[in-house]
Amino acid sequence: MEKISENLDLENLLRAYQQCRKTKELIQAAFESAYEGIVITDPEGVITMINRTYVDFLGVDVDEVIGRHCTEVIENTRMHIVGKTGEAELAQVQRIKGGDMIAHRIPILRDGKVVAVVGKVLFQDVRELHALSSRVLQLQKELSYYKDEFLKSQGTRFSLNDIVGTSSRMNQAKEVARRVAASDTTVFIGGESGTGKELFAHAIHTHSHRKRGPFVKVNCAAIPEQLMESVLFGYEEGTFTGAVKGGRKGKFEMAHRGTIFLDEIGELPLTMQAKLLRVLSEKEVETVGGIHPVKVDVRVIAASNRDLEQMVKRGQFRQDLFHRLYVVALHIPPLRERREDISLLAEHLLDELIRETGVYAEGIDPDAMDALLRYDWPGNVREMKNVLERALHLKEGSTIRADHLPLHVVGGRGGEMQHYSLRAAVEQAEKNTIQRVWRLTNGDRERTIQLLGISKSGFYQKMNKYNLLKKDG
C-alpha cells in the first residue's frame, strides 16, 4: 500500500516538474525575444538574468555579466537602490552609452520583502520615442486632413451656422431649412443666381439623418442632353461606343442613402423630366442598357433661379414634376432685399478670401462699405465675393477703399440708375484715377500732372470739380 502511494507522489512530482520546465522555457523564450532590454537582479543589485537584446546593446557576453553587480555593467543604474527601497521607478530617463533611455525598475516582493528587481529599457533611445511621437502627430494631421477631404467630397462641409445673415428674411429661410432637414421630403430651393441656394442644400443635408451618406450635386445645365440619362442613371457595359468597362454608376446610385442636389433643374429637357418623375415616384432607376431597375434610397433637393411656375404655364416644365418637387419650397431672398446682411457678409467673405488667397487686408474702409451697402447686387453673394477678391488684389495699402471697387459698384451711389449713365461712369473713372495717382505720388503736384498727362490748369480744374484739393491737399 505504502509503495503505491509513494509511486503516485513521485508521478505527481514528475508531472509538476515537467510543467515547471515548460513554463520556464516559455518565460525564457518570451524574455529572450523581447524587443526591450530586460535585466533581473537580486535585492543587492547582483545580476541574475539578462536578455539578449540588453547584452547586445551593451556589447557584453551573458556569462560575463551574470553574478556581477549591476553598477559594474550598466551605467547610471538604480536597480540596487530599488532593491533597498522596494519602490518601483517607472518611465525614468537613464543615460546609457551616450543616449537617453526610458527605464522601468520594478521590485518583486514576497511576504513584503524584495526578492528581486526587474529592470526594463523600453526604448533604445528617447529620440526614438520623440521620433515615434512626432510620427504619431504627423499621422494624426494626415488623418484629420483626409477626414476633412472626405467630408468635403461627401459635401457635408456646410451647416446652417455657416450661412451668414441675421436679417429676418434670412432667419426665416434658415428656420424652414432646419425644420425640413429632419424629414425626408423633397425640397425645392428658389432664388436668384448667387443667393446661396447650393449652400442651403448642403446645410439641409448636414442637418439631416443622411449626413453620413453622400451629397451628390448635379448641375443640370452643364450636362449635354444626349449624356444626361447615362450621367443620372448610369449605364451597363457595352451600351455604347466609349462606354467604360463594367459600366458606370449614375448620380442617383452614387447618392444612395444620401442626398442628390439637382441644381438648375429648370434646364432639364422634357424627356428627362419624365424619367426623373418616374424615379421620384418609383424610387428606382433604370440604367441605360440595364434589364432590371435598381432601388435607390435618395433624398432630392432641387434648385433653380427660373420661375418654374411660369415655365409650367409655357409648357416648358411638366406640371406633375413641378408638384413633386414643390413639396416644400424654400425661397432665398436676393441681397438687395436684405441689405442688413451686406456688411456682415462683406466682412465674412473678406476673411474667407484672405484665407483662400493668402493676401492680407485689414478691412473695408467706411467709404467702400458705404458703396457696398448702396449697390443692388444683381449677382448677389457670388458677385460680392468676386468684387472683394478683385479689390483684395488691387489694393496698395492695408484696407479696401472705394477706389478698389469696380466703377459700376461705386457709381451706384446717389440713384438707382446712375450706373447706367456713361457720363457718370467716365467721371467716376477720372476721379478714381486722379485720386490713385495723387496718393501714389504722395501729393506731389508736378509728378501727378506729369503722370496723368494733363495741363496744370486742367489738373486744378478737375481737382476742384471732384473736391479733391480740400480732402487730399
Ligand SMILES: Nc1ncnc2c1ncn2[C@@H]1O[C@H](COP(=O)(O)OP(=O)(O)OP(=O)(O)O)[C@@H](O)[C@H]1O
Ligand atoms: N449667406 C451666405 N453666407 C456665406 N456665404 C454665402 C452665403 N450665400 C452665398 N454664399 C457664397 O456665395 C457663393 C454663391 O453661393 P451658391 O453657389 O450657394 O449660390 P447659388 O444660389 O447656388 O448660385 P447659382 O444659382 O448660380 O448656382 C458661394 O461661394 C457661397 O459660399
